[in-house]
Amino acid sequence: MKRDDESFTEFAAVARRGLRNTAYLLCGDWDRASDFVQEGLIRVYVAWPRLTRNGGEHAYARRAVVSAFLDAARKRSSRELPAEPDPHLNTGVDLAAIVAETATLKEALRELPARQRACVVLRYFEDLDVRATAQVLGCSEGTVKSQTSRALATLRSMFDDASLEELVVSERHA
Amino acid sequence: MVNDLRRLLRDSVTAPPPDRMRMTDVLGTGKRKVRRRRTAALAGVAAAVIGIVGLAGLVGGGMSPRPDDSSVADRSNDPVGRVLRLDDAEAAKEGRDYDVLTTQTNAHLDQENGQYFDGFTDDGLVFVQDGPRGKDSRVRYGLLDPETGIRSWLPTPPVHLEQPIHLGRYRLLLRAAAAPAGENGPGVWSYDRRTRQWRHLEWPDLPAGAEYSGTVLGPDNRLYVGLASGSDGETFDLWSVAIDDPADVRDEKTEVGDFDIAGTRLVWTDVSSRPISKVTVRDLETDEEDSFDPQSGDRCNQLELQATATRIVLTEHCGTKDRVRDDRIQVVDYDGEPVLTVRGDGSDIAQAGDDRLLVDSYGPKPGSYLYRFDTGDWLRVTEETSRYGLINDAWADLQTWHTPANGWRGAKQWVVRLK
DSSP states (O other), X not given: OOHHHHHHHHHHHHHHHHHHHHHHHHHSOHHHHHHHHXXXXXXXXXXXXXXXXXXXXXXXHHHHHHHHHHHHHHHSOTTOOOOSOOTTOOTTSOOTTTHHHHHHHHHHXXXXXXXXXXXXXXXXXXXXXXXXXXXXXXSOHHHXXXXXXXXXXXXXXXXXXXXXXXXXXXXXXO | OOEEHHHHHHXXXXXXXXXXXXXXXXXXXXXXXXXXXXXXXXXXHHHHHHHHHHHHHXXXXXSOOOXXXXXXOOOOOOOOSOEEEGXXXXXXXXXXXXXXXXXXXXXXXXXXXXXXXXXXXXXXXXXXXXXXXXXTTEEEEEEEOTTTXXXXXXXXXXXXXXXXXXXXXSEEEEEESSOOTTOSSOOEEEEETTTTEEEXXXXXXXXXXXXXXEEEXXXXXXXXXXXXXXSSSSOEEEEEEETTEEEEEEEEEEEESSEEEETTEEEEESOSXXXXXXXXXXXXXXXXXXXXXXXXXXXXXEEEEEEOSSEEEEEEEEEEETXXXXXXXXXXXXXXXXXXXXXXXXXXXXXXXXXXXXXXXXXXXOEEEEEETTTOOEEEOOSOOOSSXXXXXXXXXXXXXXXXXXXXXXXXXXXXXXX
């Protein structure tokens, strides 16, 4: 294996789990998440020599995965997500205490347009600030703010409708 | 006890199933793409340009040619005409430059929805949205007289409406937060201010399953809507529908990027989210058309267009260099002549009016900035903008903007009278 391939493979091995988690929150399906990660990593591979010169491999990979998801969302309806419970959920973990909230969250995320969903995931799962989120999405910071605000309003409504405790956003992790 | 969004997102991914993605597939496909690029690069200058565009599309996932992609060759990217910089703005003073008429503070938007100023009606009232709140996600809409503070609430519509399309003296048009399932259309509701009745507007002949971009009211009492024309989200097919006739649906046979209407003029860019080469203006009364190249930078992604009576305002992101964003608000007249360009890291158009421009900045020089075309005043009216996506609007000499409240956990909206 060439040295570039080795370094890329090592990077991909470390990054793929986190990227897949992000992709799953975007699309709601683990298999499709894997597809988006694969597509994103292919884009990373193509740009790899330049990336390793300039740095920022992970940010580039995240952007590529999000782009793959948004591309797909444009081609399909942004609401086209699996309605059935995810059959792949690992039964070895006790989810009883969190299943209602996470199920509601998953349902609520499904209701959001793709870009709003991306804003929520990037801001509150990836912990990106407005500026970095705008970079990933290739839009203005104002758009990120407005899309995030609309998304949060919808999510809160869904939690209210489900008679769950109110949804809040904790401070960003240090 | 509350539900924290960050925790729930983390909890949602604690038990992933095995990942069946194979690295050999990634490497194999990646190598084939690299080979194709190299082949293209050897095929002469013209092909090399295509290769760059192809790579940009690949990198950006079809969203845009990344302006910060160092593989894109440097071309003319400088703004034309007069440039206004944020540093040049003078601090505005209450009493000298404006008077505050009223404010709306929501202290805890990080935890709950609030009450929002969502724009001015044509007769100078503030359209107010309250909520959604409570178990049934109740939303109220009202009209506030900013002079007297008197607020009157409208009858509650059956769905959550979010985006004002037109706030008229006689009729309010709003888009639903989510279009009803199975509806061919953007989900529009009309409120008759005289009869106090809400009415759902539907056009069954609009294409099914379309993704809508922009909904603008024209002078001919028609709504103009953009329907995604491809998979890339950069161009849209323009359709129009008659407000009062559900059977009157017209394919305008025009592909647009971003579009807007001012008076009788329909204005559009050739693409969105990519560098543009053409702005077209059609007079909706005479159908006469004219187009020009606004000479936006070759690496400036078109983000938004607002048309006013005498000017066209384009918002662009022109790349990032050394971690500094090159964001621009480019103003041209209807002949395509440059009027001015506001250039600054994190600059974004907040609202374009006939006599003024409100710019929000989220970069190193944060706050709201106001340019007045009549006097040439360039003022920094606030030193911060809130982190929430609130609507800014103008009516006559009234203007709104917003600032943080309660240590960034909330927002304060201001209605001011400019002097």
